[in-house]
Amino acid sequence: MGIESAHPTIRRHFVTINGERQVHYRRAGNGPVVVLLHQSPTSSREHVPLIERLMSEFTVIAPDTPGNGLSDPLLGEQPLAEDYAHALAQTLDALGIERCGVFGTHTGGVTATEFARLYPDRASVLIVDGITCWTEAERADALKNYFTPFAPQWDGSHLTWLWSRMREQTIFFPWYAKTLAARMDYEVPSPDRIHNGLLEFLRAGDEYRKPYKAAFIFKGEESIPALTCPVHLMAIAPDVLFSHFDRLPALPDNIKVERFGASRSELLDRAVAVLRQYPGQPTVLGPDVPKPTPGRTWQDYATVDGGQLHMRRSGGSGRPVLVQHDAASDNNVVRLAAEGFVGKRPVIAFDLPGNGESDNTIGTNKDAITCTTYASVTRQALASMGLDSVDYIGTWGSGFTGLELAKMQPGLVDHLAIAHVIYHPQSLCQELLANYTPELETDWWGGYLLMAWHAMRDQGLFWPWYNRTWDGVLQREPYVDTAMVHRRVVSLLKCWNMWQAHYGAHWKYDAHTELGNAPIPVALASPDTHPGTAAALNDHRSLRGVSIGNDMTAWSDALLPFLES
Numbered sequence: 001m002g003i004e005s006a007h008p009t010i011r012r013h014f015v016t017i018n019g020e021r022q023v024h025y026r027r028a029g030n031g032p033v034v035v036l037l038h039q040s041p042t043s044s045r046e047h048v049p050l051i052e053r054l055m056s057e058f059t060v061i062a063p064d065t066p067g068n069g070l071s072d073p074l075l076g077e078q079p080l081a082e083d084y085a086h087a088l089a090q091t092l093d094a095l096g097i098e099r100c101g102v103f104g105t106h107t108g109g110v111t112a113t114e115f116a117r118l119y120p121d122r123a124s125v126l127i128v129d130g131i132t133c134w135t136e137a138e139r140a141d142a143l144k145n146y147f148t149p150f151a152p153q154w155d156g157s158h159l160t161w162l163w164s165r166m167r168e169q170t171i172f173f174p175w176y177a178k179t180l181a182a183r184m185d186y187e188v189p190s191p192d193r194i195h196n197g198l199l200e201f202l203r204a205g206d207e208y209r210k211p212y213k214a215a216f217i218f219k220g221e222e223s224i225p226a227l228t229c230p231v232h233l234m235a236i237a238p239d240v241l242f243s244h245f246d247r248l249p250a251l252p253d254n255i256k257v258e259r260f261g262a263s264r265s266e267l268l269d270r271a272v273a274v275l276r277q278y279p280g281q282p283t284v285l286g287p288d289v290p291k292p293t294p295g296r297t298w299q300d301y302a303t304v305d306g307g308q309l310h311m312r313r314s315g316g317s318g319r320p321v322l323v324q325h326d327a328a329s330d331n332n333v334v335r336l337a338a339e340g341f342v343g344k345r346p347v348i349a350f351d352l353p354g355n356g357e358s359d360n361t362i363g364t365n366k367d368a369i370t371c372t373t374y375a376s377v378t379r380q381a382l383a384s385m386g387l388d389s390v391d392y393i394g395t396w397g398s399g400f401t402g403l404e405l406a407k408m409q410p411g412l413v414d415h416l417a418i419a420h421v422i423y424h425p426q427s428l429c430q431e432l433l434a435n436y437t438p439e440l441e442t443d444w445w446g447g448y449l450l451m452a453w454h455a456m457r458d459q460g461l462f463w464p465w466y467n468r469t470w471d472g473v474l475q476r477e478p479y480v481d482t483a484m485v486h487r488r489v490v491s492l493l494k495c496w497n498m499w500q501a502h503y504g505a506h507w508k509y510d511a512h513t514e515l516g517n518a519p520i521p522v523a524l525a526s527p528d529t530h531p532g533t534a535a536a537l538n539d540h541r542s543l544r545g546v547s548i549g550n551d552m553t554a555w556s557d558a559l560l561p562f563l564e565s
Contacts, residue, residue: 006307006359010051014070014299015094016291022299023091024070025063027288029055032124032279033100035092036062037108039130040215041208042200043069050103053272059283061100063091065111067207069200070299070310070357079210081218085114089122098122100280103271105129106241107215114218116229125230125278127271130239133220133247142216145176147209150201152486156453159489163446166198173240185238191442195493202490221249231255232274234267297339297347302381307359309381310351312338319391319414320346321563322382326396327506328437328499330356330491334395340556345563348390352398353377354498356491366501371397371509374502375404379412391415391563393525393555397422397506406520415563416518419525419548419555422506423515423532429507435466436507437500440492449493456488476529479550516540523562525555 010028044062067073104112109128116123169175172182297312331349341347354360392402399418406413458465460479462472525546526533
C-alpha cells in the first residue's frame with residue numbers, strides 16, 4: 001500500500017538546482033546512462049519495473065518531474081514543455097550527465113521530445129512511449145475541463161472527488177467524457193492500485209496541473225518531425241494515444257514508428273534493445289549529496305540498515321535540533337516547527353521508518369515495535385550523518401523515542417523537549433491500544449478516505465477521537481484547520497496500517513516511570529491547559545514546563561532558552 005518499500009539496489013536521492021529547487025530521483029546500476037521520465041500525475045516510482053530491467057547494463061536515472069513526486073515545482077503560472085525540457089537539462093548538468101538515452105512515457109515523452117529537440121547532441125536516442133498530437137478541438141476541450149483545481153475542503157469532500165477522478169480515468173478518456181466513444185480498453189484496477197495512484201496525486205497536490213497541462217499545450221506534430229537524433233516512437237494498442245500515430249506528418253528517416261499489440265512487456269523489451277544500440281555517457285560523475293537551499297530546509301536521505309529515511313534539514317552553527325513527528329505523521333507535519341530553527345540552529349526532521357517517504361525498515365509486527373525500535377533506527381540515521389550530539393524535540397509520543405535515544409547512547413541527546421506529552425493511566429492506554437487505530441482497508445467506493453479524514457479531524461474535537469459524546473468534547477477552541485487535517489490525512493494514507501504499530505508503541509510506553517528516570521534535562525511543552533503535561537509536571541518535579549501554542553513557527557523562540565540552558 002502506501003508504505004515505501006526498500007529496494008536493495010535502487011537508491012533515492014535529491015539534487016539541488018541553482019540553490020533554489022530540488023529534484024528527487026531514483027538511481028541504479030552501472031554503465032551507459034539512461035534517463036526515464038514518467039507520466040502525469042505520478043512519479044519515478046512508476047518506472048521501478050523498467051529500472052529493474054535496465055540496471056544490470058545501464059546507469060539508470062529516473063527523476064520526478066518538477067511538481068510531481070518529491071520534486072519542487074517550477075515557478076510561473078503555466079510552464080510549457082520546453083520549460084520542463086530546460087529543467088531536465090539543469091538536472092543532468094547538476095549530475096554531470098552530458099549525453100544519455102532518454103525514455104519518456106506520455107507526459108514524460110513530451111518533456112523527452114522537447115529535450116531532444118532543444119539539446120540534440122545530449123540525447124543518444126529518444127524513445128517515446130505514447131506520443132501526443134492533439135487536434136485543436138481536443139486541446140481546447142481538455143484545457144477547459146481536464147485540470148480541475150485541487151483544494152482541501154473542511155468536510156473531506158475533496159478526497160471523495162479525487163477517488164472518483166482517479167477511478168474515472170481508468171474507465172474514460174478524457175476522464176470527464178462519459179460516453180461510449182470515450183470508454184477505454186482497460187479493466188478497472190484494484191482499489192489498492194487506485195489508492196497508490198491517489199497517493200501520487202496527493203504528493204503533487206494542485207501542482208499536478210502544470211506538467212500535465214503542458215503536455216496538452218504541446219504540439220507533437222510540429223516538434224517530432226524537427227528531431228535530429230535517433231528516435232523510436234512506440235505505443236501498445238490499448239494506449240489512448242495509440243491513434244495519435246495516424247496524425248503524424250511525413251517523418252525523416254531517423255524517426256521510427258513502432259506499434260505493438262496489447263503486450264507492454266514486448267514494448268519494454270524492444271526499448272531495452274534500442275537503448276543498447278545507442279549507448280549514452282558511460283558513467284555518472286555528479287553528486288549524490290544535495291546542496292543546501294538557503295533560508296529554508298532541504299530534503300535528503302539518511303542511510304540505515306535495510307533502507308533509507310527521508311528527512312528535511314538545514315545547516316548552520318551550534319548543536320543540531322532534531323524535530324520529530326508523532327504517530328501516523330511525517331516531517332511535513334512538523335515542517336513549520338523545524339523551519340522556525342533555520343538561521344538559529346541546524347535542524348533535522350526525519351520521517352520515521354514506515355512513515356512519510358521513509359522505507360519501512362522495521363517490519364509490520366505491531367506487537368514487536370516499540371519506542372526503542374524507533375530510537376535504534378534514529379541512532380543509525382544520526383551516525384550516518386556524522387552527528388554525535390543533538391537536542392531533541394518530540395511531538396506527542398515521539399518524545400519517548402528521544403528519551404530512549406538518550407538512554408541508549410549517553411551524550412547523543414543533550415536536551416529533550418516533549419510537546420503535548422502522552423501521560424495517561426494504564427487503563428486508558430489499554431483502551432486506546434484496542435480502539436484508537438482501526439484497520440484501514442481500501443474499498444471500491446473510496447469510503448475509507450472519509451473514515452481517515454474524520455478520524456484525523458476529530459482528534460481536534462474529541463478525546464479520544466472516537467468518543468463523540470459530551471464527555472469526550474475537548475473543552476478548548478477546536479483545532480480543525482483544514483490544511484492541517486489534510487496534511488495529517490495524507491501522512492496517514494502513506495503509513496497506512498503502520499499507524500497501529502506507531503501509536504501502539506506510544507500507548508505501551510511506561511511514561512510514568514521513564515520520565516522520572518530521565519538521564520537528561522527534559523521540558524514538557526504545551527498550552528497551559530494540557531492535562532497530561534500538568535499531571536506529569538506534578539508527579540516529576542525535575543521536569544520543566546514550557547508554554548507553546550498551536551503556531552509551530554513560534555516554537556523555536558519558546559524552546560531555545562531551555563535547549564541552551
